[in-house]
Amino acid sequence: MSVVAGFDPTEIRLSDNAVNKLQVLIAEEENPSLRFRVYITGGGCSGFQYGFTFDDNTAEDDWIIEREGVAALIDAMSYQYLMGSEIDYVEGLEGSKFVVNNPNATTTCGCGASFSI
Secondary structure, eight states: EEEEEEEOOSEEOHHHHHHHHHHHHHHHOOOOOOOEEEEEEEEEHHHEEEEEEEEEEOOOTTTTEEEETTTEEEEEHHHHTTTEEEEEEEEEEEEEEEEOOHHHHHHHHSSSEEEEE
């Protein structure tokens, strides 16, 4: 398990908007041990897709990103595809959602939920 303290191009960052929304969601769940899991799965229209869930279990190979009392978990396989990314929370005409601004993605689909490298 690794704790990411600073930020460099190989690391992953949580935006201010993501941190603020996660603080609200975790407070609503009344479970301060919840962590935000970000992961990559095969599928989607571009080859890979992002997944988000809450988890109160940390695996031995998880990377932990902590900021302002919020922790995100990323498994080792997903971490390699997310290096240098920013996890953000956006609100727009299509609704509100967590998104990944991934500099490694060479193509993305129209909805932004899937990508290829």
